[in-house]
Amino acid sequence: MVLPEANAAYADQGYWEQRYADESGQTFDWFKSYADVQAVLDAAIGGKDRRLLNLGCGNSALAADLARAGYTAVHNIDYADSVIRDMQARHSDLPALTWETKDIFAITADAAYRERFDVALDKGTIDALVAAASKEDPWNPPQATVDRMYDYMAQIRYLLKIGGRFVHITFAQPHFRRRFCEAPGFGPVTVTELGEGWTYYLYTAERIA
Template identity: 35%
Template sequence: MERRPPPAAANRCYAQRRFWEERYRRAGAEPQEWLGGFERFRALLEPELRPEDRILVLGCGTSALSYELHELGYRDVTSIDFSPACVEAMRSRYAHCPQLRWAIMDMRSLTFPDASFDVVLEKGTLDVLLVEEADPWHVSSRGAAAMRRVLAE
């Protein structure tokens, strides 16, 4: 019987920039919706958003979320990811939408001035802060500190 590595070890790669760089260099900017596309969350998001909101999308990956928001009239959308290959691919894919902004940035240390955004959206990137946790219901002090740091940003 083959022994499987504990989940934390198997998922550790998701917190590594190298993993994402290789993935995005191979796959390019083909849309990847980890938890579902915009339509899955639209009914929850639209009542909370106003067209004039300054929106930040954390860990955008190759999700079409930023573009779909733009197409619905949300003109001030900035998307960040810590993978340069991802950001390059997204800038290229959506070059026809110059109002969309893309930045290489780590969500744990944002470089924007305070109060730059009215809304911060996250659709499956915070989980990378907890990939080494043995039990997601009993998070270590290290994992809790990482989560607090991002949420405070």
């Protein structure tokens, strides 16, 4: 695995493109695998027939694990074209999975995405996006980071049906992440702690307007 010299690289499209080109054929799951969180994630998604969008899919096994568990429609996007081509080729035996090279911040410009999904899944993708601010004070993130987070949630709001859910797995503690999930158009946020030792979190928020 190619680790960046500085965390800020996790917010750089070029870093991911090169990393996945170098890791072609490999699988890596950030934070948690599906097996680790199956019961709580299944409950958060709310049904195997839900239409899912996997945001920043990377080379995680999550999509394939969901398909093998019976989920019928998982669309996977990432802005690194190298990983989308690799994952598409490796999972041609799983018709529940579709793959597309796409920047999350281009979603509101694409009418095909409007209210298309029941659930938007994010495992570690926001964490990569905000990495550029990792040298800043986490208690008072720079305005550019705050603006980017709310832009991100506006993309999620656009692609979800009313009543659809944002489901987010992260290392970020509620003090730092909850306020961003409580974005315009979303209802109350629920937080579930995952695992023992180092704690990860699962956030859910429903699109209500």
